[in-house]
Amino acid sequence: MAVKLKSLAGVQSQTVSLTTDLKLRIEEDILSGKLRQGEKLVEQAICDEYEVSRTPVREALSQLGAEGLVESIPNRGCFVVGISDSEMQDIFTLRKIYEVQATRWAIERITDEEMEELEENFEFMEFYTMKEDVDKMLNINASFHKMIYRASHNRMLEQMLSSYQLYVKYAPKYIDDDSAYLDELLKEHRAIYQAFLDKDPEAGAKAMAIHMDKSLSRHR
């Protein structure tokens, strides 16, 4: 009824529904480019590949359809909806706009508890910058943003920005100097974090806008 994900050594294995698991896998296959634009997703083929029945496959595809990653044509099947370069460009613009608004609201609405988490996150970020651990930094960066989404106290915004993060995650990134990259990232985040300390929404919005612009420039 549920599947145990391959667990990392010593790490407790997670149990999720087949549907959820499948959805994540297919999502990754689409965003990573393994599945091409327009490609048809035949249910039985997915069943065979992942050794599950059609029910969870259909539910996963159904959800992906609602999210727009896949287009479902009645009685004909599901087709991969790809993202062109120009659409990816647009996504960065759309993301920036909402990241800025989320920051504004987050600074106005953040709770003490959330503020503590943000502080902790920022300290981790300083630590991993020193350690020059890029992978860890990418994770911390992602959760920094997620905390802001959370602190904006708007489910819808949180959901949309989270899905943007997915897209951005798979967009190719060009970095020639890890150390310089980490320093830049830390500096940009510091400006945002400072706005939270100062409780200055507009300063935060501005700092986030800059962060987003720099982020875009690192992606091409």
Add this chain to the structure above:
Amino acid sequence: MAVKLKSLAGVQSQTVSLTTDLKLRIEEDILSGKLRQGEKLVEQAICDEYEVSRTPVREALSQLGAEGLVESIPNRGCFVVGISDSEMQDIFTLRKIYEVQATRWAIERITDEEMEELEENFEFMEFYTMKEDVDKMLNINASFHKMIYRASHNRMLEQMLSSYQLYVKYAPKYIDDDSAYLDELLKEHRAIYQAFLDKDPEAGAKAMAIHMDKSLSRHR
């Protein structure tokens, strides 16, 4: 396998999948407030109500979950996610931001064909303002916006703005004078349409921002 919707006199009946049909019905029940915040949606109960099997019910709920209208807790079921007044307030803000961006892009990217459709739509609007037909106007208004979404040539943006329209559709609106309302609406649209004629994205963005602010003020 599919259901024939009740057809209006003389109008050709439409055939959609049970899943799609169910999804629309449940969506409406949630947004109209028939289903309350936190209420549990028991699959079998929905099956009984609409006389279908669990499969399409589960798929409809699955999609609504992906869209954020219901929350699905593993092995426990689906629960209605309501929208509080403050969230509704936020939705208007978020919508405004993207409507403005959509207008900007639409003016830059609109095709000749789309421009003709927009022109036609605007003429309809003038016509129904004269006729003082509020219902027709609301439909025309909705499709005016949809055309802009389309002309922005960004699927994602189009999809998000369409779902905002759904929310707004069910938000209570306060109008005391139909005629004055229609005149206002026409005037606001004229300003936007004029920006399309002038191919002036910033004027369009401004006009749309004003339209959104007025729209908000009519909702309270």
Add this chain to the structure above:
DNA sequence: AATGATGACTTTGTATACAATTATACAATC
């Protein structure tokens, strides 16, 4: 009375069977 174990019942998760639709191959017609 409060707590916690037990078990029947309900509900969800998944697999599978069947029905309806669409895609494909191939023959008949022009």
Add this chain to the structure above:
DNA sequence: GATTGTATAATTGTATACAAAGTCATCATT
């Protein structure tokens, strides 16, 4: 040779059966 019609296979849509998890009332124990 292109086009249309038709039979067959492949695929999607829906219903149902079974497995697993959760819910809840009951009752014994403290």
